[in-house]
Structure formats: structure tokens, C-alpha cells
Amino acid sequence: MKRILVPTDFSPCANAAAEVAMQIAKRSGADIYFLHLAIDNAGPASVPGKSVITNDPEIGQIRQNLDQLVKAAEADGINAKQELYLGTGQEKIEDFIKPYQIDWLVMGSHGATGIREMIIGSKTQRVIRNIKVPSIVVKHMPEKAEIEHIVFASNFKKDTSHSLNIVVDFSRLWDARLHLLFVNLFSHLIEENVARLMMAKQMEKYSKIDYTLNITETNDKEFGISKFASEVGADMIAVSIESKSLLGRLLNPNVAEQLINHSSLPLLIVNQK
Structure with missing residues (x-):
């Protein structure tokens, strides 16, 4: 386990997934990549794996949220990076596995109301069927940090x-x-x-x-x-x-x-x- 991808929209279930990923990274020594996908009204980014710089206020807030996640991870001694990708809204989680050399995926799900759609717009069903790397799906903040x-x-x-x-x-x-x-x-x-x-x-x-x-x-x-x-x-x-x-x-x-x-x-x- 070397690189963990954590897609996030900063919702409660996404934050729970981030917390679980950080607990795993602390034990395994893995790096974490916090990924947020956003629609770029000015035009899509080039390829997965390349972030885009923009002065849009909403994007600025997203970057602040990503910064907070990275700082929280670094405070626990975890090597973490943030990735903001602006695209068409059609991007898939699978597209980001290979460019970042990801070997684990930790993602949030809204459960009954979100089972057909992942937290950043990809189908949970498609993701778990198609990705080759192990994935952990989290719905709620764990009651305890330990997994016994x-x-x-x-x-x-x-x-x-x-x-x-x-x-x-x-x-x-x-x-x-x-x-x-x-x-x-x-x-x-x-x-x-x-x-x-x-x-x-x-x-x-x-x-x-x-x-x-x-x-x-x-x-x-x-x-x-x-x-x-x-x-x-x-x-x-x-x-x-x-x-x-x-x-x-x-x-x-x-x-x-x-x-x-x-x-x-x-x-x-x-x-x-």
C-alpha cells in the first residue's frame, strides 16, 4: 500500500472517508491524494493527473477545503497532496487510478440515497465493478479509530x-x-x-x-x-x-x-x- 486516492466533495460521508484513509495511512505509511472534481465552464482540463489554475471564487474555496484536508493529514505525519481537476462532469474515478499510480481507493457513499451515484458524480456500481485496486466505501464517521x-x-x-x-x-x-x-x-x-x-x-x-x-x-x-x-x-x-x-x-x-x-x-x- 503506497498511494491512497480519496475523492471528496467535503460532505459528511466524504469527510468520514478522509478520516478512515488517514488512519490507514498512519499505519501503512502510504501517501494520500485528496481529489476533487469540478465542472469547468471555461473548458475542460487536458488530462487526468494535471490540475488547473483558476481565479474563480468557488474554486478558491475548494482549494481552501483541500488545503485543510492536507494540513490535517500532515499534522498526523502523513504525506498528502491535493488535486483539483476541472472537467466536463463526465470524468470517472477510474481515469485517475493509473496516472497517480493509486493502489487503494477510499471513498464516501450516501448509502440508500447515494447508492447509484458516488460523491463526485461517478456511479458506485460501475466503480466497484471496474477498478482493479481494492476500495473501501465509508458511509459514516467510525465510532472508534481502531479496527479490531x-x-x-x-x-x-x-x-x-x-x-x-x-x-x-x-x-x-x-x-x-x-x-x-x-x-x-x-x-x-x-x-x-x-x-x-x-x-x-x-x-x-x-x-x-x-x-x-x-x-x-x-x-x-x-x-x-x-x-x-x-x-x-x-x-x-x-x-x-x-x-x-x-x-x-x-x-x-x-x-x-x-x-x-x-x-x-x-x-x-x-x-x-
């Missing part, structure tokens, strides 16, 4: 090593207990001992990680995951998705979208593709 319990939900019927590597490393960063959750659908039930063996086998290569193996039997993936997270007092939910997932494989993006919509916990999403 993380639930990783999957069907474990396919090699999840890519996602597990990321989730395990993130758990180690916080010295958190990782609760693996096998989502066992009533329509395609797998015997409990088989499910536990599948999870245990994928965890064999990891050391120095505190984890538990768990199973939820349900017809509603989102409900089963949320219920279990509540039972263990989770501080974060992690899911591995696959854009073209088949029934019985990894969780599909719709599950992540439902969790964003209904769960109050930060959601770590890893696209398996």
Missing part, C-alpha cells in the same frame, strides 16, 4: 488467494481478528465440514494472523453477512467480488452494492478479476 474485527465473506468455491492476500495484509495492519464467513445458500447447501475445510485450506499459507472460521446458511447473502457482522461486533466487512461471477462462485457485485446501501460499516471490496 473484520468479516471476510465469500463462497470460497474458487481460489480467493488474490483477495485473501489483500484482506489478510489489511487485518495484520490493524492487528485485527479476521472472521472468515462462508455464505452457504439454502439452494446450494454444502456440508459444514466441507465448507470449513475449504476455508481452512485457503488459510494454510498464512501465519501470524488471528482468524476464525464461520458459516452462515441463508437465502439472502446481504442479510446473512450483515447479521453475522453484528453478532461478532465487526468494525469492517470485506467481500471479494467477480464482475462475471456465476451462481455458486464468488459473491457478485450486487451483494457489495446492497451492503453499501444497508450496512453502516465500512466495506472493503476486492475485485477478483
